[in-house]
Amino acid sequence: MKTSNLKDLPKDEYLLKGHAACAGCGPAISLRLLLKALGKNVFLVVPACCTTVIQGPYPFTSCAVPLQNILFESTGAAASGIVAALRQRHLEDVTVVGWAGDGGTVDIGIQALSGAAERGTNFIYVCYDNEAYGNTGMQRSGATPYGAWTTTTPNGKKERKKDMALIMAAHRIPYVATACTSYPLDFVTKLRKAREIQGTKYIHLLSPCPTGWRYDSSKTVEMGRLAVTTGVWALYEIEQGKFKLSSPSERLINKDRRKHVNEYFSRQGRFHGLSKEEIERIQKWVDEDWEKYRKINADSSTFENLIE
Amino acid sequence: MAQELIDTANHIAGYAAKAARVKVVAAYPITPQTTVVEKIADFVESGEMDAEYIRVESEHSAMVACIGAAATGVRTFTATSSHGLALMHEALHWASGSRLPIVMAVVNRAMGAPWSIWPDFSDSLSQRDTGWIQFYCADNQEVFDTIIQAYKLCEDESVFLPVMVCLEGFILSHTYASIMMPEQSEIDKFLPQYRSGWMLDVDRPYSHGNLVSPEWYMEFRYMIQEAMEKAKRLIPRIDKDYAQRFGNGYGGLIEKYMCEDADLVLLTMGTIGSEAKLSVDRLRKQGKKVGSARVRVFRPFPTEEIRDIAKNTRIIATIDRHISFGMEGFLAAETKASIFDQEDAPIVKGFIAGLGGRDVTSETIERMAEKSLKLTNLTKTERETEWVDLKE
Numbered sequence: 119m120k121t122s123n124l125k126d127l128p129k130d131e132y133l134l135k136g137h138a139a140c141a142g143c144g145p146a147i148s149l150r151l152l153l154k155a156l157g158k159n160v161f162l163v164v165p166a167c168c169t170t171v172i173q174g175p176y177p178f179t180s181c182a183v184p185l186q187n188i189l190f191e192s193t194g195a196a197a198s199g200i201v202a203a204l205r206q207r208h209l210e211d212v213t214v215v216g217w218a219g220d221g222g223t224v225d226i227g228i229q230a231l232s233g234a235a236e237r238g239t240n241f242i243y244v245c246y247d248n249e250a251y252g253n254t255g256m257q258r259s260g261a262t263p264y265g266a267w268t269t270t271t272p273n274g275k276k277e278r279k280k281d282m283a284l285i286m287a288a289h290r291i292p293y294v295a296t297a298c299t300s301y302p303l304d305f306v307t308k309l310r311k312a313r314e315i316q317g318t319k320y321i322h323l324l325s326p327c328p329t330g331w332r333y334d335s336s337k338t339v340e341m342g343r344l345a346v347t348t349g350v351w352a353l354y355e356i357e358q359g360k361f362k363l364s365s366p367s368e369r370l371i372n373k374d375r376r377k378h379v380n381e382y383f384s385r386q387g388r389f390h391g392l393s394k395e396e397i398e399r400i401q402k403w404v405d406e407d408w409e410k411y412r413k414i415n416a417d418s419s420t421f422e423n424l425i426e
Numbered sequence: 427m428a429q430e431l432i433d434t435a436n437h438i439a440g441y442a443a444k445a446a447r448v449k450v451v452a453a454y455p456i457t458p459q460t461t462v463v464e465k466i467a468d469f470v471e472s473g474e475m476d477a478e479y480i481r482v483e484s485e486h487s488a489m490v491a492c493i494g495a496a497a498t499g500v501r502t503f504t505a506t507s508s509h510g511l512a513l514m515h516e517a518l519h520w521a522s523g524s525r526l527p528i529v530m531a532v533v534n535r536a537m538g539a540p541w542s543i544w545p546d547f548s549d550s551l552s553q554r555d556t557g558w559i560q561f562y563c564a565d566n567q568e569v570f571d572t573i574i575q576a577y578k579l580c581e582d583e584s585v586f587l588p589v590m591v592c593l594e595g596f597i598l599s600h601t602y603a604s605i606m607m608p609e610q611s612e613i614d615k616f617l618p619q620y621r622s623g624w625m626l627d628v629d630r631p632y633s634h635g636n637l638v639s640p641e642w643y644m645e646f647r648y649m650i651q652e653a654m655e656k657a658k659r660l661i662p663r664i665d666k667d668y669a670q671r672f673g674n675g676y677g678g679l680i681e682k683y684m685c686e687d688a689d690l691v692l693l694t695m696g697t698i699g700s701e702a703k704l705s706v707d708r709l710r711k712q713g714k715k716v717g718s719a720r721v722r723v724f725r726p727f728p729t730e731e732i733r734d735i736a737k738n739t740r741i742i743a744t745i746d747r748h749i750s751f752g753m754e755g756f757l758a759a760e761t762k763a764s765i766f767d768q769e770d771a772p773i774v775k776g777f778i779a780g781l782g783g784r785d786v787t788s789e790t791i792e793r794m795a796e797k798s799l800k801l802t803n804l805t806k807t808e809r810e811t812e813w814v815d816l817k818e
Contacts, residue, residue, distance in 0.1 A: 158628055158631075159628050160628070161498075161626050161628075163494070170636065170637065171637065173633050173636055174636070174637075175636065175637040175638065175639055176636055176637060176638040176639070176642055177642070179632065179633035179636060181631070181633050182631055183628065183631050184626040184627060184628060184630075184631045184632060184633075184634075185631070185632070185633040185634065185636075186494065186497055186626060186634050186635070187633065187634060187635035187636050188490060188493070188494070188520070188635070189486075189490060189516055189517060189520055191486065192486060192487060192490035192517070194487070195452075195482060195486070195487035195488075195490040195491045195494070196490050196491065196493060196494035197494065198452070198480050198482065198487070198491045198494065199450060199452055199480065199490065199491035199492060199493065199494025199495035199496075199497075199498070199502075200494040200495065200497065200498045200626065202450045202452075202478040202480055202491070202495055203449065203450050203494070203495040203496075203497075203498030203499060203500040203502075204498055205478065206449040206450060206477070206478060206500050207498070207499055207500060212628060229483060229484060229487070230483070230484075230486075230487050230490070232483070233482060233483030233484070233487055236483070237480070237481065
């Protein structure tokens with residue numbers, strides 16, 4: 119059931135105007151879409167992250183669905199408790215959604231998420247990835263990409279980005295997907311598909327952040343588009359272990375369809391430290407990944423073929 | 427019909443969770459708590475207990491899962507010990523700050539390094555500031571009764587604070603004893619449906635726990651303090667009600683034994699309190715006027731009851747199965763704090779005993795009592811808190 123048009127989304131607003139996000143905040147755009155996609159029967163579980171601040175301070179909130187703020191590392195655990203209690207109360211039509219930043223997912227939150235997934239907890243977990251600890255002022259996370267400036271990697275991160283989607287796929291959960299703020303229909307379709315599946319569903323959402331990535335706040339959507347059209351970020355699904363590129367990325371299987379990665383890096387202040395050699399090295403990594411995507415997508419292979 | 431049950435305190439804690447009709451248990455094994463959760467797993471898998479047991483991957487997740495479940499409107503339970511409790515520390519704060527009525531059995535065990543699996547109260551007492559109500563049990567019957575009473579207490583609208591029910595590892599947890607378990611229908615009458623002050627509800631959407639500025643935060647904390655004060659008054663009433671229905675009462679906040687005319691009162695917690703009664707009996711036979719008082723509830727601290735005891739005696743000897751490094755045991759410190767401005771306040775002599783499971787027998791307690799009785803005018807050295815049975 120593909121949502122073909124943004125106009126098909128409900129008019130109801132569940133993320134109200136006047137929230138406290140930065141201008142041009144990618145995650146805020148996506149949270150608003152998520153709530154439109156899933157409607158009012160949602161419990162949001164939100165650890166310490168940008169959304170803690172975005173929702174606004176007591177006695178106000180900009181979120182019109184029940185939202186449980188919880189400790190930084192424990193989104194998966196809180197969701198487990200909530201799901202169990204809903205089942206005991208026979209309230210099966212509430213969708214539990216963990217909405218966590220990259221820090222609370224790939225670093226401090228990985229244990230609780232892994233545990234929840236291993237137990238097959240019936241919830242949707244969305245990691246909105248702005249590639250740093252945004253809430254505390256842009257320190258590096260395990261999801262920060264190679265070469266990016268952050269306040270704790272002033273000379274650029276020396277390690278590669280942790281591949282959380284593959285880690286989640288290795289848990290053999292029924293549904294894993296990547297998404298991007300700049301592709302709203304793709305995101306909405308994936309959310310609605312996830313809702314229909316029993317078990318743990320994981321969506322890793324690349325979510326551009328003008329504050330941390332150092333670009334003009336009017337360019338968030340453009341930045342996400344470039345992430346995808348350069349191939350730096352691939353949109354795909356892993357359903358019951360089978361890998362499938364999503365159409366915005368499937369179009370880019372041929373290398374000459376993809377823009378050079380520098381189209382993406384040159385527009386963000388956080389990558390100004392990258393040397394020409396490093397950029398070419400990254401281009402090589404991207405091409406290697408895409409060679410794998412091409413092979414696996416061709417015969418809808420299992421995701422294990424993605425791992426070297 | 428009430429039924430006799432011969433089992434370990436850990437298994438009995440499991441029976442109590444079942445009798446309380448708990449709906450979600452989230453727990454992680456740790457010695458000496460493990461048999462609590464194994465018993466509950468048995469009950470749930472056999473269908474004897476209509477609940478869900480989430481086999482979480484750490485104690486921090488156990489407490490957070492309980493928070494999630496309690497926030498969604500069901501009665502929850504967990505259990506832990508020692509480092510497991512320490513790992514939950516920030517989540518303990520979150521539970522009490524969220525005003526969620528969660529009950530947890532803490533099977534007391536010493537902290538490492540170095541590793542020790544044997545009992546003392548360092549684990550639970552070092553969590554005294556987290557806004558949790560704390561009970562300390564002296565026998566298996568009390569473990570059962572206190573867990574049931576705990577739910578009644580924490581779900582009262584004047585309280586809505588989480589409760590830990592503490593029991594010493596191995597001494598109680600793994601020791602078989604006979605208890606009387608009340609009939610389920612009677613327990614159901616005593617313990618109504620789960621209640622909490624708030625709930626996640628799609629028809630009444632709120633954001634829970636979001637940022638509170640300095641303008642509002644203190645009032646939230648004051649309300650927790652108020653709830654503790656109300657709990658202090660409610661605990662004896664619940665205990666009395668329970669005793670009337672089921673025959674077992676514990677004297678509310680403090681269980682007193684022969685304190686009325688005592689020159690010396692031994693102030694204790696947990697099983698040392700049971701042992702102290704034997705010491706009192708022997709000392710009384712020798713004509714010495716000694717009594718013992720077992721602090722059953724450490725949080726809220728029973729300040730008024732301590733002051734009452736202090737008014738009627740010359741010497742209080744506190745026995746702490748705990749040390750706060752750089753100061754003394756909390757029972758000693760808080761007792762002194764409770765009576766410092768009292769006219770003719772008694773001598774308070776602190777003893778540290780039983781750390782890491784070192785045995786504290788009624789003979790040991792007798793020796794502490796004999797020593798204390800001699801302290802009419804304390805020298806500076808004699809006034810200091812003493813460590814008992816320390817090897818040279």
